[in-house]
Amino acid sequence: MINLFASLGRAALDLCANLGRAGIMLVLVVVRRSTVRHSFRALITQLYSVGVLSVPIIIVSGAFIGMVVGLQGHHTLEKFGATEALGQLVALSVVRELGPVVAALLFAGRACSALTAEIGLMKTTNQLARMEMMGVDPLGYVIAPRFWAGVISLPLLTIIFDLVAIWGGYIVTVKLLNVDGGTFWSNMQANVQFYDDVLKGLFKSVVFGIVATWVAVYQGNQCVPTAEGIGRATTNTVVYASLAILGLDFILTAVILGGW
Numbered sequence: 456m457i458n459l460f461a462s463l464g465r466a467a468l469d470l471c472a473n474l475g476r477a478g479i480m481l482v483l484v485v486v487r488r489s490t491v492r493h494s495f496r497a498l499i500t501q502l503y504s505v506g507v508l509s510v511p512i513i514i515v516s517g518a519f520i521g522m523v524v525g526l527q528g529h530h531t532l533e534k535f536g537a538t539e540a541l542g543q544l545v546a547l548s549v550v551r552e553l554g555p556v557v558a559a560l561l562f563a564g565r566a567c568s569a570l571t572a573e574i575g576l577m578k579t580t581n582q583l584a585r586m587e588m589m590g591v592d593p594l595g596y597v598i599a600p601r602f603w604a605g606v607i608s609l610p611l612l613t614i615i616f617d618l619v620a621i622w623g624g625y626i627v628t629v630k631l632l633n634v635d636g637g638t639f640w641s642n643m644q645a646n647v648q649f650y651d652d653v654l655k656g657l658f659k660s661v662v663f664g665i666v667a668t669w670v671a672v673y674q675g676n677q678c679v680p681t682a683e684g685i686g687r688a689t690t691n692t693v694v695y696a697s698l699a700i701l702g703l704d705f706i707l708t709a710v711i712l713g714g715w
Contacts, residue, residue, distance in 0.1 A: 477673045480594070484602050484672070487595040497600035505566040505601070506608030510615060512561055517616040520557060521623025524548050528624075529632050538634055542643035545624035550647060550656045554617040556704050559663035562609050563696035567671035570601050571692040574675025575685035583676075598672050605668025606661070613660035655711050662703060667696040 528544040574597065577583055583593045621643075628634040647653070671692045678688035 473677075476677065477669065480598070480673055480676065481669055483594050484599045487592065487599050494595075494600060497596070498604055501600045501604030502608060505562075505570065505604050506611065509562060509566050509608070509612055512565055513558060513612050513616050514619050516557065516561055517554075517619035518623040520553055520616075521545065521549060521620030521625075522627045524553070524620070525624035525627035525632075529628055529634065538628075539638045540642055541624070541628045541634055542639035542641070543646040545628070546621055546643045546647045547652060549617050549620040549624070550652050552656075552704070552708070554613050554620060555656050555659040555663060556700065558613045558616040559609060559660065559667060559700045560697055562605075562612060562664070563667045563671075563700065564693055566605065566608070567667050567692050567696050568689045570605065570668070570671040571675040571678070571689045572685055574598070574601070574672060575678040575680075575688050578676065578678065579680040579682075579685060581680075593676075598676060602668050602672050605671065606664045609664030609667070610657050610660045613657060617656070659704065659707050662707065663700050666699045666703060670696045670699065 524545050525541065528541050528548075529538060532538050532540060532544065574583075577597065583597065586593045586596065625636075625639060629636045629639055674688040674692045674695070678684045
């Protein structure tokens with residue numbers, strides 16, 4: 456019994472220590488200054504790496520998600536004779552929840568894991584240590600561009616996901632299930648509000664982008680400099696970022712809907 460409490464205590468202390476180190480690193484990255492030329496060039500490179508290269512999986516996943524929502528919605532609403540509300544159902548489901556959450560989970564699995572592995576490899580090959588020896592700050596030149604690229608990329612990827620998912624729902628419901636196209640779009644336009652629905656969904660994606668990228672760069676920077684350590688850090692990134700996204704989604708939804 457004593458050993459059990461000791462193990463729980465050590466785990467709690469380790470958790471607090473990791474949260475403290477992660478918080479300090481986040482603050483240092485946010486306030487860190489580097490040369491404008493290097494920052495802009497590195498940011499563009501990382502935007503391509505974590506953002507542009509993630510577009511294909513976002514498009515494919517968004518199309519199928521929209522199609523599934525359209526099929527399920529049509530199957531349910533047809534029982535009540537309310538298929539004219541399919542446009543509203545597809546748009547609100549995607550913009551409020553599915554878009555920000557699914558895009559963030561895909562981003563964590565594809566881009567954040569790559570960030571962790573890249574930074575971990577730089578640490579394993581002593582590139583970060585060499586930068587410090589030359590008087591170059593790794594946080595400003597390696598961590599910060601990747602962090603800000605992730606924060607910028609995810610909201611843009613979410614917008615792409617939303618548009619493609621709505622288009623996928625339109626193709627299934629209107630082209631395949633013969634729902635009236637005018638009714639589909641008119642109900643969507645009448646019931647989807649830009650501030651209450653679209654902007655709040657994008658706010659979620661910004662929060663998810665900050666947290667997921669923060670987890671990724673921290674795990675890469677703190678990983679054990681071995682092949683096994685990189686693999687463990689990459690796995691931790693996907694698991695921790697996904698759990699954080701799902702937990703924050705519940706909190707943000709409760710706050711937005713006025714539940715708290």
